[in-house]
Amino acid sequence: MLKVGLIGAGYMGRTHIEVYKLISLMYDVKVCGVCDIREDKAEKAAKIHGARVYSTFEEMLNDGDIDVIDICLPTYLHFEYAKKSIEKGKAVFIEKPVVIDLEEGYELIELQKKYAAPVMVGQCVRLWPSYAYLKKVYDEGVYGRLKRISLRRNSSEPSWGWENWYKDPKKSGNAIFDLHIHDIDYLRYLMGEPEKIRAFGDSKYIKSIMQYPDGTIAEIENGWDFPSSFPFSAGFRADFENATLTLKGREIDIYEASGRLLQVVPDEDYEDDRLGEKISSLGGYFYELKYFYECLLNSEEIKVSSLTEAVKSVELIYREIERMNS
Numbered sequence: 001m002l003k004v005g006l007i008g009a010g011y012m013g014r015t016h017i018e019v020y021k022l023i024s025l026m027y028d029v030k031v032c033g034v035c036d037i038r039e040d041k042a043e044k045a046a047k048i049h050g051a052r053v054y055s056t057f058e059e060m061l062n063d064g065d066i067d068v069i070d071i072c073l074p075t076y077l078h079f080e081y082a083k084k085s086i087e088k089g090k091a092v093f094i095e096k097p098v099v100i101d102l103e104e105g106y107e108l109i110e111l112q113k114k115y116a117a118p119v120m121v122g123q124c125v126r127l128w129p130s131y132a133y134l135k136k137v138y139d140e141g142v143y144g145r146l147k148r149i150s151l152r153r154n155s156s157e158p159s160w161g162w163e164n165w166y167k168d169p170k171k172s173g174n175a176i177f178d179l180h181i182h183d184i185d186y187l188r189y190l191m192g193e194p195e196k197i198r199a200f201g202d203s204k205y206i207k208s209i210m211q212y213p214d215g216t217i218a219e220i221e222n223g224w225d226f227p228s229s230f231p232f233s234a235g236f237r238a239d240f241e242n243a244t245l246t247l248k249g250r251e252i253d254i255y256e257a258s259g260r261l262l263q264v265v266p267d268e269d270y271e272d273d274r275l276g277e278k279i280s281s282l283g284g285y286f287y288e289l290k291y292f293y294e295c296l297l298n299s300e301e302i303k304v305s306s307l308t309e310a311v312k313s314v315e316l317i318y319r320e321i322e323r324m325n326s
Helices: 011-026 039-049 057-061 075-087 102-115 129-140 162-167 174-178 180-191 283-297 307-323
Strands: 002-007 029-035 068-071 091-095 119-122 146-156 196-202 205-211 217-226 233-240 243-248 251-256 261-264
Touching (some): 002 011, 011 029, 029 039, 029 057, 119 307, 129 243, 146 180, 174 205, 174 307, 196 307
Parallel strands (some): 068 091
8 A cells, every 4th residue: 555645635635535536436545644734724625634743744754654755835945845855765746837946856866866766746637637648649640740739828816825935026026927937837848848839928928839849839828926816717718720729617619620510528438436426526636646646556657747757848938037037
């Protein structure tokens, strides 16, 4: 059995706790420990899985029974806790973005190599069913060459963070690192590194236009400087030679060159009556942890959303920043 210690029982930590309800039914994985500076939140999360509440992270880390550390802390704490976990020989899951400081990212990569630690970063869009579907269509060349792709992800500024850490750019990196990282990472996953970059905006709103060696043009719009009443929205439009695919909510509309319109909902691969819920409510959060534990249990290399990949996505953001408004 893989025994998990989760640190951080805020919004993302609670999401992971819900995912583990399903993971524990499917695999020999169990949340055995929870740690949070807010003891009431830790106790509430731990109760769901019958887990132990640790008063300090060091206490949980030094427990030889804990195999995996799941880090759901604010971004500015990722490096410190990931470093300690890797050095202790634990398998590690880190929420995105892995870091803001590239030097910290490079240090984690070196530590991972030194200790041969399995590490995955929660770039969940790579495994979100609708985006995974687009990746499959692209890789298989179903509709010919991709000519253009547009990705968007916008919201009001988060207001639920512990001690308002989102509002401190040194802690969150603002929208460019917390929100934009999703689409920039997915674009890299889909097509690799762009050849040319133009970027406009600032740390709270960015629009990027990128060109690839084969001529494909990518446009990304991300921001969280919208009014508090503005709802979260995300989607894509992918223009292939023989079709255009658009994502609205969970549904993908496929407008084929023949004139035929298809509608696809690439979801609900898993459903468990014991929980009375469908996987669609957990989306990529479920699929990323499912993939992570399949890799651990089967002693397979983590290729999707690896630590190195996550750091490369942060590198690309810095390339954009260098070219912003120039």
